[in-house]
Amino acid sequence: MKRVEGSRRERVRAMLADLKMPGALEAVDGILAQADGGTVTATEAIEQLLSAQIVLRNNRRLQTAMRSSRLPAIKTLAQFDFAFQPSIKREQIQALHELGFLERAENVVLLGPPGVGKTHLAISLAIAAAESGRRVYYGTLAALIESLTEARTAGNLARRLRVLTHPALLVIDEIGYLPVSQDDAVLFFQLINARHERASTVLTSNKGFEEWGSVLGDEVMAAALIDRVLHHCHIVNIRGNSYRMRAHQDLLRPASENRSEGART
Ligand SMILES: Nc1ncnc2c1ncn2[C@@H]1O[C@H](COP(=O)(O)OP(=O)(O)O)[C@@H](O)[C@H]1O
Ligand SMILES: [Mg+2]
Structure with a gap:
């Protein structure tokens, strides 16, 4: 036996x-x-x-x-401390990580000041997508524009746009930190246009949509770009303190105060 x-x-x-x-x-x-x-x-x-x-x-x-994918780090949903960022709806973020938005080619926009976890959550969505077998790609807006500019100079713009339309999830990080020339804004618009209703784009910005016109140096194009982005879109608006600064905030606060009190100031 x-x-x-x-x-x-x-x-x-x-x-x-x-x-x-x-x-x-x-x-x-x-x-x-x-x-x-x-x-x-x-x-x-x-x-x-x-x-x-x-x-x-x-x-x-x-x-x-x-x-x-050029992802700059590994950041997962499990590493994200929701208690630190009460303005984020945990259920919304968890539902996004189930990736239904990718099937429907919907976009995600993460808005908020520096250090609140926009890049972290954009990466964790990309990682969830990669683990599910999808192709993902990450770039800051500046890096993506640079690569499109190079392609245009080399006469390969259409091909480069097709390559960037291929991933099921593209992260466009850091919209708003650096101003974009009108020429470059056209490339950004073409990228969004190419992906529109074909594949999902996750965008992050420290600037509200009303400021994108001045970031892109062209109000009319910014409006057309935002129109496409918002057509099928989940918006995560983060209002809170920088996670990077949390250690310093603790040092600056009297020992008698606890963290949740500090988070509201
Ligand atoms: N709620 C959080 N829980 C755990 N780590 C966080 C949280 N928010 C931010 N971080 C970490 O703090 C750092 C800054 O966050 P990041 O996503 O780069 O901010 P942003 O892109 O909004 O400027 C990163 O190392 C990130 O992993
Ligand atoms: Mg960031």
Whole structure:
């Protein structure tokens, strides 16, 4: 009986190898030992086995994406402290991370002052998308415009726009920190236009929409661009303190005050 069971386990390992499931293969002995000991049910054992494989697959997808997407860091939803930023609706952010907006080619705009987590949440959406097997790409507005300008000079603008339309999710970070020339604003508009209703764009800005006209040096084009962005769009408006400055805020406040009181000032 024991020998039959042993050879069955051998076959299970061989099947996992054949199916190219190294994550499950690595976990299977431990999971079966727990099942033998009666600490997990059969359903739990199967769940753990499949989860082990999914975790490995998602890690691989993420590693591939990190090489090609230009994401500047790994920031996940799990690392985000919602208690620090009460103006953010946790349910809205969690729902976005379920990625339905990608299916519908909807956009996300994250607005707020520096340090409130706009880039963090834009990256965590991109990472969730990459883990689900989608192609993602990250750029600051300045970097994306630079690459489009180079392509235009080389006579490749149409091709570059097509390449940037390919990812299911494109992050355009830091709209508003640097002023954009009218020429460059045309490239930004063309990029938004190319992706409009085809694929999702996640945009971040420290400036409200009413200020985009002066950022882009052209009120009429800014209005046309905002019109397309907002056509199918989720807006996350963050009002709060900079997370980067939190240590300094603690130092500046009398010890008797707690953090939630400080956050309201
Ligand atoms: N609520 C938060 N919980 C955890 N880390 C945060 C939070 N908000 C911001 N951070 C971290 O603080 C730093 C600044 O945030 P970032 O997203 O770059 O701000 P923004 O893009 O709005 O200027 C980053 O390292 C980010 O991971
Ligand atoms: Mg940022």
